[in-house]
Amino acid sequence: VTAEKGGYEHFMLKEIHEQPKAYRDTMLGRIDNETKRVVLPELKLTEEQIKNIRNIQIVACGTAYNAGLIGRTVIESLARIPVENDVASEYRYRSPIVTPETLVIVVSQSGETADTLAALREAQANGAHVLAITNVVGSSIARDADDVLVTLAGPEIAVASTKAYSSQLVAFYLFGLYLAQVRGTQTDEQVAQVLAAMESLPEQVEEMLGKADAIKAYAEQIASHKHLFFIGRGQDYAVVQEGSLKLKEISYIHSEAYAAGELKHGTLALIEDGIPVIALVTQESVLEKTVSNIKEVKARGADVLAITYEEHAVELLKSVDQVFAIPKTLPILSAAISVVSLQLLAYYASLALGHDVDKPRNLAKSVTVE
Numbered sequence: 001v002t003a004e005k006g007g008y009e010h011f012m013l014k015e016i017h018e019q020p021k022a023y024r025d026t027m028l029g030r031i032d033n034e035t036k037r038v039v040l041p042e043l044k045l046t047e048e049q050i051k052n053i054r055n056i057q058i059v060a061c062g063t064a065y066n067a068g069l070i071g072r073t074v075i076e077s078l079a080r081i082p083v084e085n086d087v088a089s090e091y092r093y094r095s096p097i098v099t100p101e102t103l104v105i106v107v108s109q110s111g112e113t114a115d116t117l118a119a120l121r122e123a124q125a126n127g128a129h130v131l132a133i134t135n136v137v138g139s140s141i142a143r144d145a146d147d148v149l150v151t152l153a154g155p156e157i158a159v160a161s162t163k164a165y166s167s168q169l170v171a172f173y174l175f176g177l178y179l180a181q182v183r184g185t186q187t188d189e190q191v192a193q194v195l196a197a198m199e200s201l202p203e204q205v206e207e208m209l210g211k212a213d214a215i216k217a218y219a220e221q222i223a224s225h226k227h228l229f230f231i232g233r234g235q236d237y238a239v240v241q242e243g244s245l246k247l248k249e250i251s252y253i254h255s256e257a258y259a260a261g262e263l264k265h266g267t268l269a270l271i272e273d274g275i276p277v278i279a280l281v282t283q284e285s286v287l288e289k290t291v292s293n294i295k296e297v298k299a300r301g302a303d304v305l306a307i308t309y310e311e312h313a314v315e316l317l318k319s320v321d322q323v324f325a326i327p328k329t330l331p332i333l334s335a336a337i338s339v340v341s342l343q344l345l346a347y348y349a350s351l352a353l354g355h356d357v358d359k360p361r362n363l364a365k366s367v368t369v370e
């Protein structure tokens with residue numbers, strides 16, 4: 001069993017460490033080094049169809065849903081197409097407004113999630129073209145979808161998804177850029193710039209993994225708490241939703257992820273002395289706004305950890321208790337690095353509490369009932 005885990009104590013830790021490889025594998029052959037453009041020959045979706053897309057709906061469950069939240073920020077910013085996110089179990093029952101110009105993207109690691117499969121069929125019955133982003137080529141979802149974009153994360157064993165999620169992000173970057181190329185919403189230079197930054201991600205994640213001890217120490221510190229909060233704005237808000245889910249799944253510590261600016265509209269009432277608040281601060285356009293929100297929770301006694309880029313560490317330390325610095329990338333790609341710190345946090349919190357990290361109570365890797 002230890003051999004299967006490649007010397008790691010748990011599958012989850014092994015899979016966290018496999019992310020640089022998963023990134024490389026998912027990008028492999030999809031970036032043309034000469035033209036500096038994305039090539040996705042596997043797609044049946046024609047350029048004509050892409051030009052006609054009026055809206056996109058991203059539908060998934062659990063961690064795949066959270067990846068879709070990042071997908072939305074990526075597609076909207078690169079291709080300027082309106083995107084909605086839906087939980088698959090809700091999608092079918094809300095009579096979604098679908099036209100032949102609607103692209104539905106279903107995201108599923110296993111390709112077998114019953115709710116997601118049902119949503120896919122609902123979308124097709126309404127005339128949508130369905131693109132599946134999945135990690136399993138021969139899965140039910142891959143077979144039924146009109147188009148498939150495969151993530152090459154390799155088999156994921158731990159119930160808590162890590163490398164599948166991050167590979168889904170890479171799939172969204174590639175697809176978002178592809179839409180932008182066809183629709184002309186980004187210049188060649190802009191596309192090349194994003195691709196260059198993407199190619200640095202594996203190394204940057206490796207660099208981050210080298211600093212896991214600091215996250216471990218912090219995880220041990222929060223392990224005795226019953227409740228905690230995550231805050232962030234923009235893409236950071238989407239990432240902390242995944243961080244909060246990860247922590248709940250395997251450490252059983254209750255946490256909530258909040259849009260930093262929304263706290264004051266209710267949840268601030270729950271902030272009391274000593275409560276941990278983890279602020280993800282990578283989106284520089286809203287950095288000052290997030291710092292104001294950090295000050296609001298600090299004033300109520302919260303113990304704040306900020307996860308940010310090195311260059312902001314000194315400034316942020318004036319307002320928070322601790323800072324964890326992560327490697328810098330473009331704002332739209334930040335999730336691919338920052339999420340790793342939150343995965344490690346969940347892992348080490350679960351470990352400190354003595355839980356079965358790879359097989360959390362009540363949860364299954366793949367849920368094939370609706």
Ligand code: G6P
Pocket residue numbers: 061062063064107108109110111112113116159160161363364365366367
């Ligand atoms: C289960 C797993 C989650 C996963 C979700 C969707 O609930 O425990 O980790 O995110 O299913 O799975 P899928 O295979 O469709 O991505």
